[in-house]
Amino acid sequence: MTGQESPGMRSWFRSGEPWVWMNAAAVALSILAVVGILSLIAINGFAHFWPRDVAQLEVTAGDHAGTLLGEVVDSDSLDRQRYIEATGDESLPADVAMISRLLVKTGNRRLNPPDFRWVFEQHIANTSWPNDVIAIERTEWGNAYGFIEAVTTREGTVTGEASFEALIAEIEAAEALREEIVTLQRGSLQSINASLERLRLEDRRIELDLTLDEDARVAALSDTQSRRQTLQAEYATEENRLRELAGGFEGRSITLRLADGRTEELPLITIVRAWQPNALSTAGKLAHYARSVWLFLSEDPREANTEGGIFPALFGTVLMVLLMSVLVTPFGVIAALYLREYAKQGPFVRLIRIAVNNLAGVPSIVYGVFGLGFFVYFLGGSIDQLFFPEALPAPTFGTPGLMWASLTLALLTVPVVIVSTEEGLTRIPRSVREGSLALGATKAETLFRVILPMASPAILTGVILAVARAAGEVAPLMLVGVVKLAPTLPLDGVFPFLHLDRKFMHLGFHIYDVGFQSPNVEAARPLVYATTLLLVFIIVMLNLTAIMLRSRLEQRYRGVEG
């Protein structure tokens, strides 16, 4: 370096500095990508719940001329060529390069479709934000936006200033009633239906039973018949109660004046929520936001999964994952124990370890295929033949369902648990094991009282990682048990309470289905972002827990090994 001037370009290149920057850029790009993806999900997901203001637009030209009332959900700009392609309007002045447009959610899908409209900004003559405009969330036909003309309650019709409060009171009453109806349907009606179905199967079983003679058969059938009649009488009573309840809200409605002046009468029983978007204070908006999040987590989906909540999907995912961890923990731990503690260490065990590691790399769809062929058709079909012949040809277990899905995912994640447990077992120093044996404990006692407790954090880490993986896997589930819409939960109040043969909903599959198989993509997309946010949040939390556990584990053992 003596006697040299500042290094020239070539030696600067040769020193490698520019390439170091390229490498740094690679890391930066990856990190930016991760951060970008997470932010995109977070922003769009959280924004879904925020109550937007409702604008009143006077549109003078274009496809949607007239008065529009709705939320502005998106904006976009088209370049000249795409504008001409989209509208065929060539009258644009030559110096205008980009034309911006707004996506307005006008709702009112029944009376005034489409519910999402693109409006070019240059066609909007006037924008205002009326304070008394109402936004209504309903059980069908999506949102409605308009002004209250009148609210018809049991007492009479309310108009003017008091109408909004009357509406809110009525909605609360309607919600209580809806809950009662649902409890009735999900409770006694469903239980009676299940009993009737069991009776039908019992009849079949009697028919198929060849050991009965004629008299015994007739006696058995008449017995089931009398039981059936009792149940049917009970059912009729419950149905009557249901009809009374539903009738309780007849005639109560709200008359809404829409943007174009028409009025629509909405039965109050179909209204989930109503609010005045432009009149909400910040506290009001936060309260609305919190309630939206709660409804999202606790309600059932509506409108072909494009509205409402995702509770069944969340429940299904959690239940399946619980079942899977119950299956995978003992098997994974036992296999790891076998490999590490009991088997003779040699090339054979090394081979098995390689095989187990590889299994983590096998595509998940292959597990799905195996699950479908072996578990569902072969095992499930045999179970049906042996234990449920009276239900045939309708399959009970010979069809995708909760049990097979959990079993398949358990098989998929078993390598994760094995590897993690083995790692934990390896960290336990030999001195501890030998000390225990020297003090007279049997191998089993050493295992239960010394080894397993010391390895339990590692086991836990493994299970958490397995759970995180299973919560996000969709491909195998598409084959072994997940459906777009399940009418009932796999866990309910009807015997046998946990229905292992039922199909269920899953958060990951919900994202796929709502995002790609939905009839109304614009309406569905914010919901998909929200579901994605929830899933990513759950998985990231699980992984962070596992990482923290693992680093605490590493610190603890650094002390033990001295």
Added chain:
Amino acid sequence: MSEHPELSALPRRRSLVDRITRGVVALGGAAVIGAIALIFFYLLWVVAPLFIPASVESGAAFSTDSSNVKLVDSSESGDVGVVMDEDGTLRFFALAEGFELTGREADLGIEIEQVKPLVPLSSYYAARSPEGELLIFTIDYAVSFDGEDRKVEPVITYPFEEEPITIGNVTDFEIWFEDSEVRIATLKSGLVTLYSFEEAEEGLPLEDGQRGRLRLEEHFDRLFFGPDGRWLYLVADDGRLDLYDIRNPRRAKHQHSQRISEGNLGLGAVAPLLGRYSLLVASGGNVSQWVFKRDESGYQLKSIREFDFPKPVTRLIPEHRRKGFVAVDETGVAHFAFTTSGKIVTSASPSIDQAGMAISPRADLWLAASADGDVETFVIHNEHPDVSVRTLWGKVWYEGYPEPIYSWQSSSAGNDFEPKFSLTPLLFGTLKAAAYAMIVAVPLAILGAMYTAFFMAPQMRRVVKPGIEIMAALPTVVLGFLAGLWLAPLIEANLAGVFTTLLLLPVGLLLLAWIFSRLPDRIQKASNGWYGLIAMVPIVLIVWGGMQLAPLLETTFWGGSLRTWLLEEFGITYDQRNALVVGLAMGMAVVPTIFSIAEDAVFGVPRHLINGSLALGATPWQTLTRVVLLTASPGLFSAVMIGFGRAVGETMIVLMATGNTPVMDFSAFEGMRTFAANIAVEMPEAEVDSTHFRILFLTALVLFLLTFVVNSIAEVVRQRLRARYGSL
């Protein structure tokens, strides 16, 4: 010990617990390992029947009282057969056991001169009497249970009416019956008569029919309906064929005349294949398949394949539900063949002189009847004749295509469809998707890993490593969703921006490096190791700048629209969900996998090697490239292999970010279909144990083996690396 009885009791119980634990653990371990092996063997077990050759075994043989048998056939379920003789008597017999169902004979009411089954319908027949009357009838095999006994009571029913239709004394006739449309065509010395009934409903008599007459200039011996009953093939035994358009039965139009056999051997047998798009023509021992096709010159039949049999073929009988056929030669031997795969799979040799023969609707039984009522049956095991190495991997000439092609089209709405099971487009798609993903992932991951392990400040590394692990934990369904619904439209709308940014990035980074080298030494020293963080803001600026610059570049270089320019200059079409989108999304999914393994490998290079190199005067970069990388190269190789294995098996991203079209196209702007996505889409609807089902299992097996082999190689390499470091 005897003063403490409780102490002596303990060892027994404790050793029992010990032994039980050992047993349970061994059992559990073996079970898990067994389950893992089970996957492979089960897949193999499901796939194996595809490659087992077909076989035939003799079934029951017996005699009936029939004389002058005109037709023998089997019921749909294959357990009852029927023999029709010239008096119009139908006799039934149990096919498996081989006895006649006495007392169940039925009388048709007319004498039979010629009777034909209305394939592909099961148990529908049309009989012509010597007086020129045509009767359409069906046999209803009513099954009843008397306790344990299963009884079959065949009954003749008349779908339209019990009275026969008068068609006169004809040489040949054909019936077309599909979708409430009935067409009857008769041939008699130079005259073809067509009857067409548009709204024929079973249970009601045929009425309101149209009748058309076609006068022929030349002599023909047989006629057949063509596709959809809209075309007519007229065949002469000397090898001529005339094609007529009979869409309007009253105005049949002559389309084409051609020869379907050369030489003067004459035609031994002619029969249409299922769907009637193909005509099988036997001349001597050679059977050729002529396919109905349309080109610039109009409609005609073209020969696409030939089969050679040892003896001249006298009867051709098509299968009812598949594109296979049976060629019966002059010695009575029945050869079973399949058109799509071009295979002759097996043969059956009845010992009687055959007057009537038939294949059961499910193609699992071959029936041969002699004129005086002796019947022989053969059980056929021929589940997958449509699979051969050539149909799976080579080019096949399918019906309706101008030339042999690679195609994956496993199902369609109609029964006449020829399933196309070529795995080549799927393999191409899988490798294409994986290649694009690797092109994106490998540079990012390897270069990033090199920086993180070698240059990065430890504080930053402590954040980056978990950050990348979080990236690994992201479910692929989320990446796929973002790719399909956010990235794909974004790229489509900003294609020029993407390219501009790609061009600007390296240039911008070099500029950044140069600017940085000009900064005072103090700043440079302080930021050593933090380049990763420092680079973030300039990168964002470059991307933003690229997007802004794009419209200008687009107007200057690409005439306003990059997509139109690509289409006009190079003929490249643009599909919104294409390989570029998949490459980016799957690349993001694979980067963490490669990154962690590569980073571990580089980080694990022994410190003294690095220190020695630096001490000898090399710059850090030179040390990295010439010492560290070489030492860590097995680990890097292993990382790339595992990443590749991951990319090959990825399902959700491909499912959501491509159009899932099985095209074979190298273009980055076209979609593809991979093995994994194909399984996800088609498996739920595949009929269990069908060819389609087993082929899907075959693709799963291919994926399993591929990833297993790749991962094993990577794992072995990694273990050897660990050993090597130990010795260093």
